[in-house]
Amino acid sequence: MKECFEFLKKCGTYYLATVDEQNGARVRPFGTIDIFDGHLMIQSGRSKDVSKQIMANPQIEICAFDGKEWLRIHAVAKEDPRIEAQQHMLDAYPSLAGMYKAGDGNTIVFALESGVATFSSFTSAPRTIEF
Numbered sequence: 001m002k003e004c005f006e007f008l009k010k011c012g013t014y015y016l017a018t019v020d021e022q023n024g025a026r027v028r029p030f031g032t033i034d035i036f037d038g039h040l041m042i043q044s045g046r047s048k049d050v051s052k053q054i055m056a057n058p059q060i061e062i063c064a065f066d067g068k069e070w071l072r073i074h075a076v077a078k079e080d081p082r083i084e085a086q087q088h089m090l091d092a093y094p095s096l097a098g099m100y101k102a103g104d105g106n107t108i109v110f111a112l113e114s115g116v117a118t119f120s121s122f123t124s125a126p127r128t129i130e131f
Contacts, residue, residue, distance in 0.1 A: 001040050001131035004117045007064065007071050008033040014064035014071075016042070018053040026053060030062075032096075036088045039111035040073075040131065041080065043089045045100065046108040054110060055079070069121040075112035085109045 008014050016030040028050060032043040042062075044051045054060060054077045062073040086102035089109050100107040115131040 001035065001115065001129075003119075003129070004071060004073060004115070004131070005033060005035050005040060007066065007069075007119075008062070011064040011066050011071075014062050016050065017061040017063070018050055019057045019059065020049070020053055021056065026050070032089060032093055034089045034092050034109075036080070036085050036109075036111075039080070039113070040075075040115065041085065041089060041109050041111055042077065043086075043093070043096075043100075043107065043109045046106045051108050058110075060112075069119055071117060071119055073112070073115055073117045075115040077110035078113055080109050080111045085111075 013029050013031050015027050017025055017027045020026050030042065034041040058077045060075055060077045064071050083103045086107045086109050090096055090100060090102055116128060118126050118128045120126045
């Protein structure tokens with residue numbers, strides 16, 4: 001999990017895939033990643049479509065590329081309602097302070113569970129880890 005965290009932090013932007021109400025795939029750039037209480041965490045706004053889609057179908061995928069290697073993570077995203085989880089994420093991303101505050105009713109963080117991460121490149125065999 002820590003290796004996934006470090007890779008995503010290095011990339012800065014990764015792509016998060018969800019499923020919409022019509023069973024269609026939706027992909028968007030994301031940038032928040034954290035480790036809290038033993039879980040890889042992502043953050044969004046509760047009012048955004050992405051959060052509504054995750055709440056309706058928690059199966060997500062993340063994909064990132066650092067120029068040499070790419071990472072694909074499949075996981076189940078489960079809301080962590082604790083204010084401490086929200087604050088930990090926001091402390092890691094102070095640039096979000098203008099839009100989000102822990103306990104504001106809009107900030108939402110998701111713990112990634114049952115994670116399967118695959119590191120791949122064009123020059124070596126894929127490597128898979130579970131967390």
